[in-house]
Amino acid sequence: MSGTERRAQVLSIAAKEFADHGLHGASTETIAREAGITQAYVFRMFGTKKALFLELVESAFAAVSDGMREAGDGKGGLDALSAMGARYFDQLADRTGLLLQLQGFAACGDPEVRDAVRACFARTWDTTEDGTGLEPVSVKAFLAFGMLLNAGAALDVEQVDAGWADGVRTRIRPGLFAHITGETNR
Amino acid sequence: MSGTERRAQVLSIAAKEFADHGLHGASTETIAREAGITQAYVFRMFGTKKALFLELVESAFAAVSDGMREAGDGKGGLDALSAMGARYFDQLADRTGLLLQLQGFAACGDPEVRDAVRACFARTWDTTEDGTGLEPVSVKAFLAFGMLLNAGAALDVEQVDAGWADGVRTRIRPGLFAHITGETNR
DNA sequence: TTTAGTAGTTAGTAACCAGTAACTTAGGCT
DNA sequence: AGCCTAAGTTACTGGTTACTAACTACTAAA
Numbered sequence: 483m484s485g486t487e488r489r490a491q492v493l494s495i496a497a498k499e500f501a502d503h504g505l506h507g508a509s510t511e512t513i514a515r516e517a518g519i520t521q522a523y524v525f526r527m528f529g530t531k532k533a534l535f536l537e538l539v540e541s542a543f544a545a546v547s548d549g550m551r552e553a554g555d556g557k558g559g560l561d562a563l564s565a566m567g568a569r570y571f572d573q574l575a576d577r578t579g580l581l582l583q584l585q586g587f588a589a590c591g592d593p594e595v596r597d598a599v600r601a602c603f604a605r606t607w608d609t610t611e612d613g614t615g616l617e618p619v620s621v622k623a624f625l626a627f628g629m630l631l632n633a634g635a636a637l638d639v640e641q642v643d644a645g646w647a648d649g650v651r652t653r654i655r656p657g658l659f660a661h662i663t664g665e666t667n668r
Numbered sequence: 669m670s671g672t673e674r675r676a677q678v679l680s681i682a683a684k685e686f687a688d689h690g691l692h693g694a695s696t697e698t699i700a701r702e703a704g705i706t707q708a709y710v711f712r713m714f715g716t717k718k719a720l721f722l723e724l725v726e727s728a729f730a731a732v733s734d735g736m737r738e739a740g741d742g743k744g745g746l747d748a749l750s751a752m753g754a755r756y757f758d759q760l761a762d763r764t765g766l767l768l769q770l771q772g773f774a775a776c777g778d779p780e781v782r783d784a785v786r787a788c789f790a791r792t793w794d795t796t797e798d799g800t801g802l803e804p805v806s807v808k809a810f811l812a813f814g815m816l817l818n819a820g821a822a823l824d825v826e827q828v829d830a831g832w833a834d835g836v837r838t839r840i841r842p843g844l845f846a847h848i849t850g851e852t853n854r
Numbered sequence: 855t856t857t858a859g860t861a862g863t864t865a866g867t868a869a870c871c872a873g874t875a876a877c878t879t880a881g882g883c884t
Numbered sequence: 885a886g887c888c889t890a891a892g893t894t895a896c897t898g899g900t901t902a903c904t905a906a907c908t909a910c911t912a913a914a
Contacts, residue, residue: 485890502777507692510872520893525873587822588774591688600823607832618835622816629815630808636773637786646793649804671860696902709862711903 489527492517497538501581505535505589536598539586542579543602546628547609549573554613563614567624570610571653574628580635587632627654675713678703683724687767691721691775722784725772728765729788732814733795735759740799749800753810756796757839760814766821773818813840 483491495516499508510531514521528534553569554562574580590596611621634650669677681702685694696717700707714720739755740748760766776782797807820836 483891488891504690504692504774504777506690507775507777509870511870519891521872522874522894523892526892531872584770584774587819588690588770589693590822590824591690591693596823600828603819603823604830604832607835611831611835618831618838619840622835622838622840623809623812626809626812626816629819630812633773633789633815636776637782637789638776642786644790645797645804646790649793649797649808652804652808654805654808669861674861695900697900705861706863707902708864708904712862717902 488517488519492519492524492527493534493538496534497542497578497582500535500538500585501578504585505532505592505595508535510534532592532594535585535589536595539582539595540598540602542582542586543599543606545576545579546570546573547602547606550613551609559615563616566610566613570624570628574631577635580632584632584636674703674705678705678710678713679720679724682720683728683764683768686721686724686771687764690771691718691778691781694721696720718778718780721771721775722781725768725781726784726788728768728772729785729792731762731765732756732759733788733792736799737795745801749802752796752799756810756814760817763821766818770818770822 492513496508496513499513499516502508508531510524511521514524517524524534528537549569549572550566553565557565586595586599586602590599607621607625610616610624611618614621614624616624630650637647637650639647639650678699682694682699685699685702688694694717696710697707700710703710710720714723735755735758736752739751743751772781772785772788776785793807793811796802796810797804800807800810802810816836823833823836825833825836
């Protein structure tokens, strides 16, 4: 198998592993075994476990940011907002990506991880703000619903038959964010 | 030291440790050392690492739910909503509690943890819904902002001087949730 | 003074962890 | 043929992990 193929395969397997068990819970040995290679070779490719983790977390955030920017490109005003909102929620249907974001936040006890995730989140925030032209409160609401989706993915809310689960699954009307106003800066 | 005192002390130390490093990243050895006792005694008190973790996560969720219910007790309508909202955000100022919730979500790869966290989240949802009398979309928005606070706590947003950080810190006007409407059930 | 319980320890175990160094094997190019 | 590089392995390390069994020191009541 070629280097780039192998790399992609390991990244895909590691993504699932890290999404389920987090930075510390996942095992490089397990990842290697599932990929059919030696654990030593994983380290040869990615250097450290944390580097592999960060690469996956960063690409999970980037998928959302890039997707939104692409959706809004060439449009303006409400069209752009609507397209970006739709793309945002499309990207957020990827459960592994959501869980990787969550694991990124959870691993922020490590300063290196925290700095990386801060940068990722900042980029998502700025992309949302610049692309939609919404005021900060609405951007906040926009991203807040994204964070709730992270939690929903963790709880595997799709598999739950209950009132609260229905509530979490309920999709917000996209135009909503344009109407949220009245923040008070603390 | 008496049993209840020791237990409380260990719980408090373990809370910080689990909040920072998660279920798998935290070490019982470290917790024991910080408490000035043997690691073996931690297991004698709590049985397993996971049991200790779950006790902390559950109490972090319960603090929010119970606080809200208490705040709304004896009041009605907008008064109750306002009081519950205030209490909700008060409880969410506890960074360790927020991080423990986050680590609970992150550890949901383990079925036992997932079931427990589902139950906690369900209770928070129901308490919010019953107490405020809001429609599901608003409850969703209410809790979504809570999830964003989890992320903000992980990123230690208080220490960041940037536009996005200001945005995350911006406090929403409590009455807002009463005016969110227009969901579309998917 | 015995008895019962509570607070805590010592001394392990077996499994697993991330990470390293040195080696091998196979294919393409000159 | 001979060389180089990329793909991959074997074999190992030092450390940590959660968890257990068996023991001790102390206190308070009967």
